[in-house]
Amino acid sequence: MALSFRTIGTLLACTTIALSACTGDQQRQPASTAKVADSLQDYVSQRLPIYERVRLSTDLNQLTVTERKMLPFLIQAAEIMDELFWKQTYPARDSLLAAVKDEKTREFIQINYGPWDRLNGDKAFVAGVGPKPDGAAFYPAGTTREEVEKSTLKDKLNPYSILKRDSTGALIAVPYHVAFAAELQKASNLLKQAALLAEDAGLKKYLNARADALVTDKFTASDYAWLDMKTNGLDIIIGPIENYEDKLFNARTSYEAYVLVKDREWSKRLAKYVTMLPELQKGLPVAPRYKAEKPGTDSELNAYDVVFYAGDCNSGSKTIAVNLPNDEEIQQKKGTRRSQLKNAMKAKFDKILMPIAHELIDKDQLPLINFDAFFSNVMFHEVAHGLGIKQTINGKGTVRAALQEQTSWLEEGKADILGLYMVTALVKKGDLKGDLKSFYTTFMAGILRSVRFGAASAHGKANMQCFNFFKKEGAFQRSANGTYRVDFDKFGLAMNKLSNVIVTLQGNGDREGVAKLQREMAVIPADLQADLDRLSRNGIPVDVVFDQGADVLGMK
Structure with missing residues (x-):
């Protein structure tokens, strides 16, 4: 008890x-x-x-x-x-x-x-x-x-x-x-004080709407106002949002916040990809009835420096990209905003992913790994949340309602694999620059980074599943000395096959099937565990913690 x-x-x-x-x-x-x-x-x-300390800052002159x-x-x-x-x-x-x-x-x-x-x-x-x-x-x-x-x-x-x-x-x-009436009223008042100062009309509207939402639990209007913002330089994602913490039903949401400063140059480079979602949806490697939905395209894809994390997003493994809102109806009507947290992403790449790659990726493939490929893989993971299926095909309601506590980890697995599908399709069409071998090898290194988050994390389970599925399909080989080498042809085939498995399970609302998949595939095999232990012995961190706040930004 x-x-x-x-x-x-x-x-x-x-x-x-x-x-x-x-x-x-x-x-x-x-x-x-x-x-x-x-x-x-x-x-x-x-x-x-296992945590590397990182200072969160940005150029306030922008x-x-x-x-x-x-x-x-x-x-x-x-x-x-x-x-x-x-x-x-x-x-x-x-x-x-x-x-x-x-x-x-x-x-x-x-x-x-x-x-x-x-x-x-x-x-x-x-x-x-x-x-x-x-x-x-x-x-x-x-x-x-x-x-x-x-x-x-x-x-x-x-x-x-x-x-x-x-x-x-x-x-x-x-x-x-x-x-939480007292705390929420204080937070609401602070947002309204910020709104009084705001010069950007969209940001002012959103801050006032979100302030009201915090003290009423009615978030729809503020979600739409957030999606409508186009020219703001500052942003704040705030409120009860993700349901990872509720492992009983995956229903109740946890409070969190990100304070963000837009990187306008990088954001401009990313704007074109959201418009490609409908075409990419049609090409999904699944049966037609599982891709009949039309993803919203009135969305923003932006890059930010994050200057403050709080609550759920700051616990355990730290989020480096965000796709919101989670409301399926808003997603279908309006779309989502995908926010790439570039400074946090770069810190994880430099301090964690590259040291892992030097230890575990075959030396001949090591030069293929780069930050641009990592950034794109993470970015398209978030964009891919908008692909696939939101409503079951057999009357079980939304995928979230049908899968309940099995929802989050499988959705993260879907975003991983469909994000890679998007990268593959865009590179082949010439709409994304880069060598597909770089994207695949960097994705492999990313799996080895994220499995270390463990079985309590939705992202950890998703990456364990991907690792084991790709291993079964021969998408990579492990050498006798414990390094990994990607088979590029089989990697693409395994990607399509796993995409089909996940989207079909979601569309069928097959909760028992997803639970079976988790039991069989979302586990760390002994040889992988030995390699992860080697990373720990060599002092390679698992994740980051932040020095952050107004004083770190030099504002006190």
Whole structure:
């Protein structure tokens, strides 16, 4: 039985992570406690170095004087999203951190937003907390999937509510704007203050609409306003957005924020690709009924420097590109905005992907790997979220509703593989410059980077699936010394075959089929694990953490 977060908080104040411990009769046991504390610090000393620290900055001279005045308001609003994400994932943060004296351990807890190691299968690294609840803090402790399914509670899977129990023990839904009213009102006020300063009409409209949405949980109007923005230099993605944290139903959304500065030069280079979506949809390697939908094309494809991450997007593996909004109806009517976070992407390429490539990619193919190919692969991953199928073909409703907790990881796998399909098609047509061998080899290195995110991550599962599927199809070979060499012809064939498998499962709403695929393919084989262990021994980081904020930008 899962411990409640309140129980955990109490337990942490008097248990194994402190310098003394409590037993049933409140007697001290300093020897055993010291041993556990040493064990905790040993674990942290091994795991903390998997994160490379990166400074988030940009050239503020590209902003107007007014935009520079707006930036602190946006960062302060984002910081509130960080606080709300803690409440959703681990409300006992303060008691946990108060009980920990070691600074490195405190840092590791803050990176993971709790006592579970997000890049190690959500392993508990603090004694006494137990396994991470699948429902995080969205559901009462001990709530089962079956109990929620049998409940007669109206709108029980509302993405903008948490479930609690009333005095009789019955489940009740509490809207986010009620549960977090004080914090959301502060964030709303900050957005409105920024809107008062905004000179760009589209940005002003969006900030006001999003401010209202935060305190009502009605986000549609602000999503449309966000998509309508065309000439803004600043941007903020803010609110309850992704549902990765809800592993019980994949229904409830987590708070997050990105504060962004547009790179106008790179954005101009990317603008043409969204218009090609309908043609690319027609060419998908799937049966006609699985590609009959028409993707929206009134979308923006832009590059940004990100200057602040908060909440869900800042936990575990850090997002380097965004495709929003998630609302399927808006996607079909209007499209999405694909935001490439160029400075964060470059940091991961330089500090993680290239060191991995030097260790694991065949030396003859190593020169094929470059940042432009990495950028394009990541970019078209996000664009590819708009391809495929959103409504099942057999009356099961949306793909998200039909697949439930299996939705996110398979959707990330779809975006990976259809993004590569898009790259292939565009290079062959001459609409994307570059050598296809470079894109394929860089994609292979990207798989080896992302499988390290582990089984608790949707992106990690997606890349494990891709690795195992491509291995089965002979798309690459592993040498005796543990390096990988791409077979370019078989790589393209495997890409098409996996595209068909994923889109067909989505279109059929085949939840059991997806679960079977996860069990069989979203696993790390022993030889790959040995290679990943080699990366760790050589000190190659798994992901990044950020030095960020107004002071880092030189605004204080």
